[in-house]
Amino acid sequence: MKTTDFAVYLNKYFTQYMPNERGNxxxxxxxYRYAFILYLEYMESVRKISAERIVLSDFTRETVTGYLNWLGASRKSSPSTRNQRLAALKGFVHYLKYEFPDYLDEYQRILGIPLKKTLRKEISYMKTDGVNLLVEQIDVARTNGLRDYVILLILYTTGIRVTELINIKVKDISLTQPYTIRIHGKGNKGRYVPLMRTAVPHIKRYLETMGYDNEARYEETLFNNHMKTPFTRQGINYVLKKYGIKAKKINSDLIPDDLSAHKMRHTTAMELVTSGVDLMYIRDLLGHSSVVTTEIYARTDAKLKRKAIEAASKEIVPPEDAQWDNNNDLKTWLKNFNKR
Known part of the structure; x- marks a missing residue:
């Protein structure tokens, strides 16, 4: 069967452009892959065009808006999910507009499709007492306990992403002043994150216990599971929840039900903001591409402070919202591609 231009360029987009040129x-x-799997399903079920017959001239604003409406009506997708799917399709459009300038007008029409407004979720994070209680549940006398303690220590003191944590290699740790970890972040962007002086003895002990102070092992992953293989995101969250269950039995108010590595990241960011650390520094520490992303923590802190002030003065000051609060087979190939 003849391969269509849509299939050819979708293949190039996923195998060459995204990983190599964009560094995704x-x-x-x-x-993005899943967004296109759903797009192919829409084209087959609604437009009656099989995946093998779709051509680039079928990829229009009309089919894209139809797809988005189908997501909401048939799949009950939320506005935020719908926006994620649209972002994936727009990414493909940005790639195509340089390859096919003849279709530029249509591609500009697709790029002009607006995002749905979504409610901004409250940032959920832990208080210091909750983190302390969580740490107290770890038996550092056990090898796995020491490992888990260092995992929690690094997450809490650096605010790195869980995917960044599981990719740390032994060689990325520098225990000579200034103490740092080299982090491999989004888009393969590297950055150095400082280690707290108080964390260094625990990390050093972990390296010695595991035999990672041997230069021959510098290329190995810093944290491995019970099968001696690198942790997954789910594995790290399992470790946190294991200690979270123990801690909740002592004080359920301090430990959230949805404890995760990402919540630890929020916790770190909020503690930095409430301590008065400059947003530009927090941006660099967390690896945000823009300080705009970091500002969400400052807005949350401002809202909490406002609520505290209102609670203290509610008898003399009528409640009022702060203004800033509300300003706010191609298909088979896709399904199997990038599986890990």
């Missing part, structure tokens, strides 16, 4: 992470590629 496997997680981003997975998200």
């Amino acid at each position: 992470s496997p997680q981003s590629i997975d998200s």
Whole structure:
């Protein structure tokens, strides 16, 4: 069967452009891949065009808006999910507009499709007392306990992403002043994150216990599971929840039900903001591409402070919302591509 231009360029987009030219992470590629699997399903079920017959001239604003409406009506997708799917399709359009300038007008029409407004979720994070209680549940006398303690220590003191944590290699740790970890972030962008002086003895002990102070092992992953293989995101979250269950039995108010590595990241960011650390420094520490992303923590802190002030003065000051609060087979190939 003849391969269509749509199939050819979708293949190039996922195998060459995203990983090589854009430097997208496997997680981003997975998200975009799934958006196109659903697009192919829409074209087959609604437009009656099989995946093998779709051509680039079928990829129009009309089919894209139809797809988005189908997501909401048939799949009950939320506005935020719908926006994620649209972002994936727009990414493909940005690639195509340089390859096919004749279709530029249509591609500009697709890029002009607006995002749906979504409610901004409240940032969920832990208080210091909750983190302390969580740490107290770890038996550092056990090898796995020491490993888990260092995992939690690094997550809490650096605010790195869980995907960044599981990719740390022994050689990325520098225990000579200034103490740092080299982090491999989104888009393969590297950055150095400082280690707290108080964390260094625990990390050093872990390296010695595991035999990682041997130069021959510098290329190995810093944290491995019970099968001696690198942790997955789910594995790290399992470790956290294991200690979270123990801690909740002592004080359920301090430990959230949805404890995760990402919540630890929020916790770190909020503690930095409430301590008065400059947003530009927090941006660099967390690896945000823009300080705009970091500002969400400052807005949350401002809202919490406002609520505290209102609670203290509610008898003399009528409640009022702060203004800033509300300003706010191609298909088979896709399904199997990038599987890990």
